[in-house]
Amino acid sequence: MPKSLGKDSTCSIARSLEVLGDRWTLLIVREALIAGSTRFQEFREALGIAPNLLTQRLTFLIEEGLLTRRTYQEAGTRSRHEYVLTEAGRSLNLVIAALSDWGRTRRARPDGTSPAFTVEDSDTPVRLAFVTDDGDQVGAGQLVARRTPDRELVGR
Amino acid sequence: MPKSLGKDSTCSIARSLEVLGDRWTLLIVREALIAGSTRFQEFREALGIAPNLLTQRLTFLIEEGLLTRRTYQEAGTRSRHEYVLTEAGRSLNLVIAALSDWGRTRRARPDGTSPAFTVEDSDTPVRLAFVTDDGDQVGAGQLVARRTPDRELVGR
DNA sequence: CAGTATCCCAAGCGATACTG
């Protein structure tokens, strides 16, 4: 593991990458978030991931609090597990949206697919943007970023 | 490499991860975007990355069109390289912002630091949000995502 | 300073066989 990574990093991006920065995790989250998959086999077939790796990644995601495992029982069958995103897991929709936007525009493919986010019940399309507190959108060209202690970012 | 990954994936998220989904790339982009680093040594010291890896990653990022290498010459010194983000590289600020928001809120640390985005020249704070075309912000709770062919997402 | 070249190691992945 890189030295600048690790859970102890003072950088919030590095800490995120510590959890999300391997080749399967975000794809599993994507599958749960966009396709609504909850079952082992659904993940397996959608991703083409080896079963041992899937077990390992699901366990990791549960440990990290992004997924919960629920046991449920359908009448007449034996009990099964389902894997459901927690609030922390669902809140990755910003990351998922950002990644898919980038891939769609910067690595476009004629036959590509991406998640389309809409408002529940109304189908109003929604997209990701930088906004001020007044609700004004800000173009990428006029943005500046500076590293700032998190305690100065309270409530944002 | 996972089978569902690769440049040929029809999933825009998977294609993004193909470029960004290793342990160093996004940290290098972060360093360029937030700290404004451009020199080999700056990246090296800020990240603690081994020089061979840095060379390898920089070369990769140039190949992928996220960075350009410029040669410049200061009076009296020999020529040097600087590594500057392209438009495609800068457009990762959405991804960077999303990752840092997640890490800051879901993996909080008392001594953490994150990029604070502001509007150029005005210092107005800016944050990431889902918005409708009317500019209304949409809370995470009322979002729905569905996988959609990219050609239906033209202009968004 | 700005890299390149080597060497070694460990983690991560893929395939596959197996179990309740």
Place this chain on the structure above:
DNA sequence: CAGTATCGCTTGGGATACTG
């Protein structure tokens, strides 16, 4: 179906020595 267990291998990463 829903996993667990094993094995071999490849790749990515760390350390370090070296060069213009």
